[in-house]
Amino acid sequence: MDSLISASARALAAGDPLGALKRVALRDDPPALALRGIAMAQLGEHPRARDLLRQAARAFGSHEAQARARCVVAEAEVALAMRDLGGSPRPLLEAADTLQAHGDTANATQAWLIAARRLLRIGRLDEAAAAMASVAPAPSADGLPPALRAMTDLTSAELALRSLHMAAARAALDRAQEAAQQARVPALLAEVAQARALLDQPAARRVGAGVDQPLRLSEVADLLASGALVVDACRRCVGVGVDLSAADATAVWQPLARRPILFALARALAQAWPGDADREALIAEAFRTRHPDDTHRARLRVEVGRLRALLRPRACAALAGAAAVRIHDDLVTPRCAANCIKWTPSPHRATLQEPTMTACTHDDPTPAATRHQPSQPAEIVREYGPFAGADSVSGVTHDGQHVWAATGAHLVAFDAATGETRRTLAVASDAGTAFDGRHLYQITEARIDKIDPATGEVVASIPAPGKGNDSGLTWAEGSLWVGQYRDRKIHQIDPATGAIRRTIETDRFVTGVTWADGELWHGTWEGDESTLRHIDPATGAVLQQLDMPQGMGMGVSGLESDGADLFYCGGGGSGKVRAVRRPKAARL
Incomplete structure (x- = not known):
């Protein structure tokens, strides 16, 4: 490796892409192409960065498997930044194995982190947790460079935030802050600061009992662990919150994403509690009609019965009152406490890009015309x-x-x-x-x-x-x-x-x-x-x-x-x- 390549690599490690480009911008040899690609990625020119990294991977010879694998890892990170979540993860995992076999633990760890972050973006939290468990060495090990330790802890924090494990998220962010300060990379320090800011920003709205209250992520976690009946307007499910750290934390949740009429009724009843829900309003909400007739009123009775039968065995004592729902000539009266949660999208797009709980759309973004398609x-x-x-x-x-x-x-x-x-x-x-x-x-x-x-x-x-x-x-x-x-x-x-x-x-x-x-x-x-x-x-x-x-x-x-x-x-x-x-x- 010549001096210009070494100097360019050091500049990139320090977060100085322009300094790196000054040294290799006019060179077309494989190492220079790879460094140019990484520099362009740091500058936000992702399509050009991907093109350069692909050129570099093709230019490295068959005996330079480690260098090719590093290009694959860098290209995968660019794809993640571009929100390109398609394609097979196999090349990235093969690159990680190649790097580990050559003793390049840092870049192998980077490959596993990218794989875990990709799984987080598509909502596969269990698979992301398994990928994070495969990261070697452990996130807190001193063998990793400070910048990579910071990214590892940021990814752990994102996984914890998406799972609403707030204590684990705060601990991971504290470790990330310490590692970022050691790395002295301004962009990394900014990402950690943005991630920490998410903890104090509204992430959802609690609607019920006539109030509309913004909630932080920690307050959402507390509500879901409180034993209250919750209608989740983001994930479209209904259930009784439990401690999210419990082994059966999801056992009492009833998904209604594929049953839009039942979900619309559950949400309308939750929003009306402790008051009464007007029957005509329920019909308009569930069946999307302004001119109800006797067939709609009869169907409303059937659907409320289905909702009651569906929820009663799922939520134990807290949902027992739902069996008392009754339909009057004009009113449907819910007889159980309910909170309706509506998640708020987050404006942040840094390392903790689009956490599951803060990047969902507003409470019910689905156009009415699309809710009952055959x-x-x-x-x-x-x-x-x-x-x-x-x-x-x-x-x-x-x-x-x-x-x-x-x-x-x-x-x-x-x-x-x-x-x-x-x-x-x-x-x-x-x-x-x-x-x-x-x-x-x-x-x-x-x-x-x-x-x-x-x-x-x-x-x-x-x-x-x-x-x-x-x-x-x-x-x-x-x-x-x-x-x-x-x-x-x-x-x-x-x-x-x-x-x-x-x-x-x-x-x-x-x-x-x-x-x-x-x-x-x-x-x-x-x-x-x-x-x-x-x-x-x-x-x-x-x-x-x-x-x-x-x-x-x-x-x-x-x-x-x-x-x-x-x-x-x-x-x-x-x-x-x-x-x-x-x-x-x-x-x-």
Whole structure:
């Protein structure tokens, strides 16, 4: 390692990316490319940083496995900063094993931390805790550099905050503060300060007994441990709070996310306590109608009975009073104490980015038109892949003869009848894919490339509307339609300039987009749940929904219709493409 490389690395370790770039900005050797990529990441230029790190990983020789693994770890951290949570975690875990085998404990620990933080972002707290338990050496060990110890403790604090284990969170933040002061990195000190500030900021609202009270995270934890009946308007569940450190802390919670009418009734009754809830108001809230008739009143009695039967065995003595709920001609009177919690989104996006409890949307963000959509299980007709050299599929399209799959470094065309690969184009393919009858379009980083399928040549590029947060692409009506993942939007854009022509908002993450016989469908993937949804392009209302099986890598990352009776769905980290049958009702 030459002196400029060493000096640049020291500058990066001290949090001085500009000083690092001054030494290596004009060099294209692999170590310089890697350092330039890390510097650009520290400056917030994430797409450029990812490109440089990929170049560096390809440039290192086969005998430089440790250097390549370090590039993989750095690229994974950039992806995390970009909120790119797709793809397979396998390369990162393999890089961690390689680094550990070469005695590079610090970078191996960094890889495990990134894996744990990714799991936290997608809400898999148990898996994140297991990943943190695998971090070696222990977070408090003196063998780790101070900056890495601070990041380890920040991740532990985030896990504790999301689980509402406040004592553990405060202890981890105290350790992080001490380590950050030893590291003397200003950006790291700022992250710890922001994380500590979260403890004293409102994270939720308690609504009940005629009051609307803001709550800090510690107060939320105390309420949930108080034994009160709580209607959680974020997680859409009802139950009696218990000590979160207890082994059976979740045993008394009844999820109602898939039963929106029962949840609407539970929340309305909780908000009305200790007063009475007007029957007509309950009907309007649960059934979304302003003109109730006798059928609605009869159904209200049925639904209240279902709610009472569902909750009574779950909450023991504290819910026993719910059995006394009675319906008068005009009033429904709840006979049990209830608190309705509504979580408040956090404005902070530092190390403790989007804690589960502070980054949820306001109490009920779901548009009324989307709450009672007809839903049915998706019928998976066939699976294709995994494909050679591909760990994930992030986009799909259909050119009338073949299905094309975006696998990261290649576009793969295969025969839908036999599953055999027909062609492979060596082009970057990070997200959605589309075909306009002549050219392929591919989302790559923060742009959309127009590709000649005969040669693989990129003939034009336009900026992607999400600036790197795009997922899902299709061609229809002379326009490109682009999904914006976390913003829950679908944009119709000009294929020549990228200008946005119109925007459709939805209430779920958008992971794929397609038009089929005049119907707009999009894919969703949140946690272990993934669906295909037919929506009204004018209002965003959900008209029909297909539920993919949970688990087994069944998420949707890319969606396209074959123009007949099938959808093709990218399978994310499973590396597969699945053919799903379009429901007959949607083809009438």
